Amino acid sequence: MVKRLLLVVLAVLCLATQVVAQDAAAPTDAETTAPGPAEEVVLGPMQDVLQSVADLIAESSRRTIQPAIDAVAGSGLDTVPFVLETWQARDMWQRTSDGLFFKAVKSGDTYELTDFDTGEVVATVTKDEIDQIKPNSGIQGLIGSALVAFQLNDPDPAKRRAALASLERNASADLLAVLRASIETEEDPDIKARKERLEKLITITYGTDPANRIAAIEAVSGDLDVSVRGALNPLVATRIMAFDGDVPEDVNVARELRPGTEALSREDAYALTDGEPFLTDADLRNLLQANIVDGAVGGVPVSELSDPERRVAAFDALEAAGTVPPAATEEDVDAALDGMTFASVYAEPNAEVTEAARAALTAIETKVGLNQTLDLGLDALSLASIYFLAAIGLAITFGVMGVINMAHGEFIMMGAYTGYVVQQIVPNHTASILLAIPLAFAVTFAAGVAMERLVIRFLYNRPLETLLATFGISIALQQLAKNIFGTQARPLTSPDWLGGAWTLNDVVSISTVRIAIFVLALIFLAVFLFIMKRTRLGLETRAVTQNRGMASAMGINPERVNMLTFGLGSGIAGIAGVAIGLYAQVTSEIGQAYIVQSFMTVVVGGVGNIWGTLLGAGLIGILQKGIEWFNPSNTLAAQTYMIIFIIIFIQFRPRGIIALKGRAAGD
Structure with missing residues (x-):
């Protein structure tokens, strides 16, 4: 009974197992609509083109890639730019399962594949299922050239x-x-x-x-x-060619050349004949000397080698015996050059095109020369504006007051350092520069007043003592600056709107900061003229300068006028320091680079005349730039020549370009 029951249970279990297996084998509705792995994939026209050159694309060799690029670009399909841009950007990938190409975009840990024909995302895969096509820079350039036609x-x-x-x-x-x-x-x-x-x-x-x-x-x-x-x-462009006989008529000849001249040596001419290596007479002597055997060379006694013909015979014997490699002697060269014509030949075969190109280049060279002159003039004008800005304060203290202030350069330095300190406090470069200009004037004005009250006022009409005293002050101020700021150069950064350049063409350009300095120089020229011509201080300054006693009798305080005038000149020097610091490194010696040019500007222009100072700055700027143009690698020599010229100029015109007239001229 138990055995029968067990047999029935086993039969039921077997039947259930077969039913489950049949249900599992039966396809579902979803499975009947999905493409099976054996189903053929339909390729679009662009994918078909890519598959035809798939091996070349996958290889990515610059030597073999051009047919693949031509196949894509010449397909005439609307998707050509899309494919080329994707390929050039290294966004093209190949699916390893079927070799198809797609644009792949990373999305998290997977990649979305975009079909080149439809532009739609058709699959999402892992990185292991695709290979990236990595064109090198050379291939990217070729793709870019093909892409240009569409772009x-x-x-x-x-x-x-x-x-x-x-x-x-x-x-x-x-x-x-x-x-x-x-x-x-x-x-x-x-x-x-x-x-x-x-x-x-x-x-x-x-x-x-x-x-x-x-x-x-x-x-x-x-x-x-x-x-x-x-x-x-x-x-x-030309190259030298050799012709057997006359030059053919279809060759575009620049000029014919004769061997043995500076344009074409005999050795170079012979090299064009493709003959054996040339053996100079000195080389021949050394070669024969190295092959002396039993007092003879190639059967020719050494005593006979003083004869050129015998030397050649000895060499021929060595050459025939294989002792030395074949070579051409002087006689061989002469024979090879005989009947040959040598000419400098244009690479361009059409003579009319060459002539047009030569005429165009000549016109360009002429225009380049004119523009270089203009560019040099702008540089000279820019340098002159810097010298004028540095010298305008000295024109007051030295030209008007007659005080030789050797510390004038240190007032320029103080102004530059004032600008640097302001930029450390005010990070905005535009605001800091606008704030630094009046602040530099105030600082150096105060320093000038203090210097005049403590030192200069006791030394009027004593030029030697004034020179020595201000020179000592100059050294002291430099050392003080080193103690405070150190010896390292400090940057004075110009605003972004001063960081560019005004460019007229490929030859003429000038930096924006130099244009700003030129405008600033014109502004202070106008300010100086206004002060001296339209204000009470200017009137009193001119009165004290021309006749101190008469001015005092008219109720003018000469001490006060001298103090304010000296302070004004020092203050303008401080503003010049801010301007100069915008393009030069701010150090304790920054003022020393301009003190000599400042004095020369005032003296050459005419002591006591602001218009003379302007002309003097222009003359020195033009002179220095002109000398540097002739000798650009040696700026020190340019400054030396400039000083020599100034010395000679003063010999013929000691009162400067514009000399003072009237009572003040005799002081």
């Missing part, structure tokens, strides 16, 4: 500009027609002008019609951009 007409102006930049770096003749076609539909005037200019440059280099090339050359004649010269220079 030139892109609706986005930024992409069109990027395409032009890429084309400027890697121009090719294949894109010339595309570039010309894009010009007609270009609506942005700036981009259109850039396209037209680039079209001319590419036409010059890669054009096939000489007339078009000449027209393009004439269109850019006088353009100072370096890219223009870069396109024209290869057209006039």
